Amino acid sequence: MSELSSRYARALVTGARSGLGKAFALRLMAEGIEVWGSSRMPDAFENLPGINPVLVDLNREKELSKWYQDLDRRAGGFDLLVNNAGFGAFGKFGDFRDEDIQSQLRVLLTSPMQLALGAIKCMRARKRGCIVNISSMAGSLWIPFFSSYNAGKAGLSAFSQSLMLEAPATPPWIIDFCPGDLATPFNRSTVRRGEPSGRLQRVWRRIEQNTEAALPPQRAAEDLMGGLKRFRHCTLHSGSFLQRIMARLGARLVPTGCKRTALRRYFDLH
Numbered sequence: 001m002s003e004l005s006s007r008y009a010r011a012l013v014t015g016a017r018s019g020l021g022k023a024f025a026l027r028l029m030a031e032g033i034e035v036w037g038s039s040r041m042p043d044a045f046e047n048l049p050g051i052n053p054v055l056v057d058l059n060r061e062k063e064l065s066k067w068y069q070d071l072d073r074r075a076g077g078f079d080l081l082v083n084n085a086g087f088g089a090f091g092k093f094g095d096f097r098d099e100d101i102q103s104q105l106r107v108l109l110t111s112p113m114q115l116a117l118g119a120i121k122c123m124r125a126r127k128r129g130c131i132v133n134i135s136s137m138a139g140s141l142w143i144p145f146f147s148s149y150n151a152g153k154a155g156l157s158a159f160s161q162s163l164m165l166e167a168p169a170t171p172p173w174i175i176d177f178c179p180g181d182l183a184t185p186f187n188r189s190t191v192r193r194g195e196p197s198g199r200l201q202r203v204w205r206r207i208e209q210n211t212e213a214a215l216p217p218q219r220a221a222e223d224l225m226g227g228l229k230r231f232r233h234c235t236l237h238s239g240s241f242l243q244r245i246m247a248r249l250g251a252r253l254v255p256t257g258c259k260r261t262a263l264r265r266y267f268d269l270h
């Protein structure tokens with residue numbers, strides 16, 4: 001039995017079919033933790049036999065805190081919730097539709113909050129557990145034309161930090177996990193709106209270049225294991241050394257105006 005599995009027997013990872021979610025699920029299983037993974041696809045885990053499949057669309061399921069508590073009972077109790085599922089919506093904000101904003105914020109923010117509500121009710125009663133919210137560096141280092149995504153991730157980080165304030169030294173522990181670029185299929189599922197103008201294309205090219213050059217998702221899984229082993233609330237940055245430094249400096253030292261100027265330069269928006 002590993003240090004982690006002695007404290008955390010069972011985990012629910014949302015969006016565990018691909019990318020970071022899959023890497024988290026496999027790494028947790030390697031620690032001896034039983035993993036339940038969610039997907040919208042019924043056959044998502046046919047090639048990942050160790051994962052207990054959970055079929056759910058986080059954009060459609062309404063009463064998610066109740067849904068979580070029912071699943072918790074059926075599974076035998078989760079000690080870990082990894083709120084990982086997510087997607088991006090890319091385009092000029094003026095080209096978005098109402099439903100784009102709703103689905104973006106529902107999957108990135110409202111649903112993780114409702115799942116966390118269910119998890120806190122269950123974990124509080126058992127006086128153990130950890131809730132990991134997969135946010136993004138985009139919550140503080142904003143990516144152009146990802147306005148709703150940036151807003152959703154900033155909201156999710158603010159939510160995690162608020163929970164840490166509410167109960168400073170008692171479980172469930174809260175982890176605000178903020179990755180930079182990692183090499184996953186994320187760009188493929190990004191919803192794109194409006195005509196791809198020159199500026200949009202330049203930004204999209206930069207995003208794709210960053211993904212191609214990025215570290216594999218296993219890097220994020222290792223970083224998460226390190227955070228889980230602290231057994232306390234924490235904020236974690238994952239990704240390249242440069243991005244982790246930029247995220248820390250950007251959050252603490254650099255004035256907002258300078259940050260915007262640097263981001264415009266970086267994304268070739270002048």
Ligand SMILES: NC(=O)c1ccc[n+]([C@@H]2O[C@H](COP(=O)([O-])OP(=O)(O)OC[C@H]3O[C@@H](n4cnc5c(N)ncnc54)[C@H](OP(=O)(O)O)[C@@H]3O)[C@@H](O)[C@H]2O)c1
Pocket residue numbers: 014015016017018019020021038039040041044056057058059060084085086087107134135136137178179180181182183184185186187189
């Ligand atoms: N890759 C990066 O560089 C990066 C950086 C910062 C943050 N992140 C965050 O990391 C998380 C994982 O992303 P990823 O990069 O691993 O991308 P990914 O491979 O596309 O994984 C996203 C997962 O989210 C699930 N999902 C999407 N919409 C859903 C919905 N409506 N209901 C339920 N599940 C849904 C998908 O599951 P199904 O399709 O199987 O249903 C998919 O497995 C996201 O929250 C993302 O914002 C990624």
